[in-house]
Amino acid sequence: MSQMQSVEKQLRQMILGLEIGPGEKLTERWIESRFGASRTPIRAALLRLETEGLVGRDGRGWTVSPINLAELEQIAVYREAVEVAALRLTCGLADRSAVDVIEAMLDSCDKDTPREEWHRVGMDFHIELARLSGNEFLFRAVRDAMTRLSRARWLEVRDEAALSRAWAEHRAILASARLGDADEAARLLSTHIVGSRDRLVTSLANDRRGLRARGFAVVAA
Amino acid sequence: MSQMQSVEKQLRQMILGLEIGPGEKLTERWIESRFGASRTPIRAALLRLETEGLVGRDGRGWTVSPINLAELEQIAVYREAVEVAALRLTCGLADRSAVDVIEAMLDSCDKDTPREEWHRVGMDFHIELARLSGNEFLFRAVRDAMTRLSRARWLEVRDEAALSRAWAEHRAILASARLGDADEAARLLSTHIVGSRDRLVTSLANDRRGLRARGFAVVAA
DNA sequence: GATACCAATTTGGGATACCAAGATGGTACC
DNA sequence: GGTACCATCTTGGTATCCCAAATTGGTATC
Numbered sequence: 001m002s003q004m005q006s007v008e009k010q011l012r013q014m015i016l017g018l019e020i021g022p023g024e025k026l027t028e029r030w031i032e033s034r035f036g037a038s039r040t041p042i043r044a045a046l047l048r049l050e051t052e053g054l055v056g057r058d059g060r061g062w063t064v065s066p067i068n069l070a071e072l073e074q075i076a077v078y079r080e081a082v083e084v085a086a087l088r089l090t091c092g093l094a095d096r097s098a099v100d101v102i103e104a105m106l107d108s109c110d111k112d113t114p115r116e117e118w119h120r121v122g123m124d125f126h127i128e129l130a131r132l133s134g135n136e137f138l139f140r141a142v143r144d145a146m147t148r149l150s151r152a153r154w155l156e157v158r159d160e161a162a163l164s165r166a167w168a169e170h171r172a173i174l175a176s177a178r179l180g181d182a183d184e185a186a187r188l189l190s191t192h193i194v195g196s197r198d199r200l201v202t203s204l205a206n207d208r209r210g211l212r213a214r215g216f217a218v219v220a221a
Numbered sequence: 222m223s224q225m226q227s228v229e230k231q232l233r234q235m236i237l238g239l240e241i242g243p244g245e246k247l248t249e250r251w252i253e254s255r256f257g258a259s260r261t262p263i264r265a266a267l268l269r270l271e272t273e274g275l276v277g278r279d280g281r282g283w284t285v286s287p288i289n290l291a292e293l294e295q296i297a298v299y300r301e302a303v304e305v306a307a308l309r310l311t312c313g314l315a316d317r318s319a320v321d322v323i324e325a326m327l328d329s330c331d332k333d334t335p336r337e338e339w340h341r342v343g344m345d346f347h348i349e350l351a352r353l354s355g356n357e358f359l360f361r362a363v364r365d366a367m368t369r370l371s372r373a374r375w376l377e378v379r380d381e382a383a384l385s386r387a388w389a390e391h392r393a394i395l396a397s398a399r400l401g402d403a404d405e406a407a408r409l410l411s412t413h414i415v416g417s418r419d420r421l422v423t424s425l426a427n428d429r430r431g432l433r434a435r436g437f438a439v440v441a442a
Numbered sequence: 443g444a445t446a447c448c449a450a451t452t453t454g455g456g457a458t459a460c461c462a463a464g465a466t467g468g469t470a471c472c
Numbered sequence: 473g474g475t476a477c478c479a480t481c482t483t484g485g486t487a488t489c490c491c492a493a494a495t496t497g498g499t500a501t502c
Contacts, residue, residue: 078358081306137299
């Protein structure tokens with residue numbers, strides 16, 4: 001693996017894992033000393049992460065993108081459009097047996113499963129569901145949107161009830177998809193995404209003060 | 222403007238303008254001598270263009286992305302999802318007077334207008350329409366999709382009748398949007414996109430031999 | 443104590459040198 | 473003539489150096 005890929009991967013992991021907080025300043029020199037790579041691959045990695053929306057330009061200089069509540073709302077609308085489109089395509093497929101693989105992903109989480117795993121599977125559900133459509137652009141759109149949502153979802157305060165509710169909604173979506181009932185599956189998915197968005201934004205807005213205290217930039221617009 | 226932006230802009234223009242043909246190999250050294258910039262900004266520009274899908278990696282080395290018929294079909298499905306979503310948002314706005322600005326864009330083309338201008342306005346119609354939704358992600362999705370379609374649309378053989386038909390469809394979409402009739406506007410837009418896709422892919426598939434003879438890589442999958 | 447100003451440092455943008463791996467082309471041998 | 477092999481060149485990957493601009497910190501002045 002090239003240095004660029006290595007730096008990109010590690011930096012993305014640190015940002016998504018909140019080891020580097022939203023809103024934090026980054027300098028190429030700091031990354032250089034931190035990862036032991038020279039600035040050339042570092043700059044390449046930053047350019048890639050910029051297109052993912054994980055880092056941004058702050059005048060001259062780099063900043064880890066803050067959590068942006070308005071952006072989260074917009075992403076939800078975007079997700080709804082592309083995920084529903086992908087799901088409708090999947091419902092129209094002759095062979096929809098691949099939904100069983102996704103169902104198995106959901107099954108792999110139980111009460112002993114660590115929170116990180118729930119978080120990952122919760123995102124992969126949507127990503128893999130989109131992949132089934134066979135449309136590369138819809139798939140990438142969903143994957144990129146989930147990447148942008150990742151940190152916010154991790155910061156969301158979620159109780160056991162909220163998680164089991166989400167899982168129930170996931171299963172209901174798969175059930176309709178398995179039957180090829182596109183309208184019902186689309187309706188359930190839309191409801192799920194809108195509900196998730198409302199809970200997410202509400203949760204973050206409530207915790208905004210606490211999150212800022214932890215050094216995490218959370219902006220309203 | 223930084224060297225990187227300058228190189229990126231010029232390179233994009235050359236690729237979209239088919240001065241560098243689809244499928245052509247690019248070397249960083251050639252670009253270096255061609256634009257008089259060093260490899261550092263050139264690499265940055267290539268990385269950006271890669272995310273736009275205009276250039277790609279060919280093992281070790283860079284290639285101008287070929288025209289990919291299967292990809293064009295997938296983009297049309299993607300476009301339909303995001304453009305319809307954006308249009309529905311716009312129809313729900315209280316103030317939809319901005320559609321008049323787009324109508325004026327259409328009006329600016331007449332029989333004396335050069336083909337380049339028709340091409341540009343035909344794309345900007347969709348991009349600006351998406352911008353009206355106010356959703357940054359839907360807007361960017363449409364803009365990026367149109368960028369990827371740009372070269373193929375330019376190569377498409379279009380007669381006067383096809384253009385006036387497209388313009389009529391554009392006007393009909395705007396008329397429904399102005400009335401706030403989301404369902405009708407969405408239906409018209411879907412039909413327009415699907416029809417455009419069919420004509421585009423058919424045209425390119427028919428001309429594939431000729432295009433290849435001009436050095437343009439056109440791949441089926 | 444506030445402020446205007448200057449020097450030193452830091453930072454990203456760019457240029458260049460070097461390297462390893464792959465492509466190329468020629469040559470010797472069959 | 474064909475093929476296997478080796479020297480050479482090319483190319484992207486990386487490290488490093490230089491530069492201009494911006495930030496910073498201190499200081500002199502009011």
